[in-house]
Amino acid sequence: MNDLVCVQADDFSLSDEYQRLRNINGQVGAIVTFCGLVRDFESSAGEPKSKKLVNYLTLQHYPGMTETLLDDIVMQAKARWDLVAVTVIHRIGNLAPNDQIVFVGVASEHRKEAFDAAQFLMDYLKTKATFWKKLTGEGAEQWLDAKSSDSDAAAKWSEDSHD
Amino acid sequence: MNDLVCVQADDFSLSDEYQRLRNINGQVGAIVTFCGLVRDFESSAGEPKSKKLVNYLTLQHYPGMTETLLDDIVMQAKARWDLVAVTVIHRIGNLAPNDQIVFVGVASEHRKEAFDAAQFLMDYLKTKATFWKKLTGEGAEQWLDAKSSDSDAAAKWSEDSHD
Amino acid sequence: MINLLFFGRLGDLAKDAPTCIASLEPDTTPLGIRQMMKADHPELSKALSEPQVLVSVNKMIVKWDEPLFEGDELAFLPPVTGG
Amino acid sequence: MINLLFFGRLGDLAKDAPTCIASLEPDTTPLGIRQMMKADHPELSKALSEPQVLVSVNKMIVKWDEPLFEGDELAFLPPVTGG
Helix, strand or coil, rough: CCCCEEEECCCCCCCHHHHHCCCCCCCCEEEEEEEECCCCEEEEEEEECCCECCCCEEECCCCCCCHHHHHHHHHHHHHCCCCEEEEEEEEEEECCCCCCEEEEEEEEEEEHHHHHHHHHHHHHHHHHHEEEEEEEEEEEEEEECHHEEEHHHHHHHHCCCCC | CCCEEEEEECCCCHHHHHHHHHHCCCCCCCEEEEEECCCCCEEEECCCCCEEEEEEEEEEEECCCHHHHHHHHHHHHHHCCCCEEEEEEECEECCCCCCCCEEEEEECCHHHHHHHHHHHHHHHHHCCCCCEEEEEEEEEEEEECCCHHHHHHHHHHHHHCCC | EEEEEEHHHHHHCCCCCCEECCCCCCCCCCHHHHHHHHCCCHHHHHHCCCCEEEEECCCCCCCCCCCCCCCCCEECCCCCCCC | EEEEEEEEEEEEECCCCCCCCCCCCCCCHHHHHHHHHHCCCCCHHHHHHCCEEEEEECCEEECCCCCCCCCCCCECCCCCCCC
């Protein structure tokens, strides 16, 4: 299997993950990567205008369940598009501004499949995988709310009969 | 300006380009990268079933005109989406299988803008920028035809009234 | 015995709540356990009753009236916010 | 003088074609130059006549009947295939 799914406290290297995808076989013509970073200001779901200074985010997950859900999301993507390989890495623990949170990488023959699958994986990961985020900043802790824009983005993939 | 447009014979480093985008400011929450690679087999536009072994591709461009067109494509993307920074690098000269041909990187606050803009940039770059590709393989040279799927992909962006 | 897990904001509210239920009565469900907590942990019980909260048994999402069995791992999941 | 540039497959066909036009007659257009080549470079002229071929003057796409002026750079562009 050419796919890789990992939940880890350690940082990841975009360069290493890219090289792995690039060297899988000679038919890889397109590689799309997504990296999510911690921003230095975060707005709550209900109040997009009021931004809060971030000291760090704490990423919690449900060990065992998360990996199963991520495997399932990757399998769905591979069933839907013609892909050579997929990587999903999600970090947990305390993450400071500019730290990497999540990596999604997709290798395929042509670019459309890689773009669509990477976006699908992120939309599903945001709304289905068992991660929770707590913001520590301005002397207070606050669990972040799910964003309705994320559920809308994930719902779009079930409505589409064709891509 | 945080944007970078470059046509060069030299290889590029995904890692360096990613770090540049990552460090522009603290509001970067999403980075999407696209890398195009030379595949070891290439099919002609008219005959998707008959694949030709690739010894190398020769990338030619129109110096001066290409850079102007790429600058214009980047400006269009920045007018259309809220982006922090964009990088477009396109290589020219002889490129062997697995070599990197093109890099597009987009940094933004949220992921949707970065995904849409990266895909838009690639669709436009494929159909508007003055590059030509010659395939050398199986003892013959052959200029590659434009693909109708690429023009269709680019046309989609003008039809969409909303993204 | 049934193990109880509370994630996200529910974890903060469940600091004094039991982490397991030692003796399982027949026909116990996640809903029943939520109601059991009403007396000693009213704030937690209220948070568990919010419509977005999901419940899983042995890492599979289930309905609130799913019957529980000895050895099950019951988890309460607020809306996820990964990525 | 007008410089002529041929890209992609047109460049291969234009190996023996002139790279410039030394003396410019009034009202010359890209179409006129294409027709001029018919006699000595019939294959190139035919390729230039394909409907997908675009023409640029000083790196801007123009119509085939755009008037040309002394010092212009005229380029013939087959369909692009970058990326």
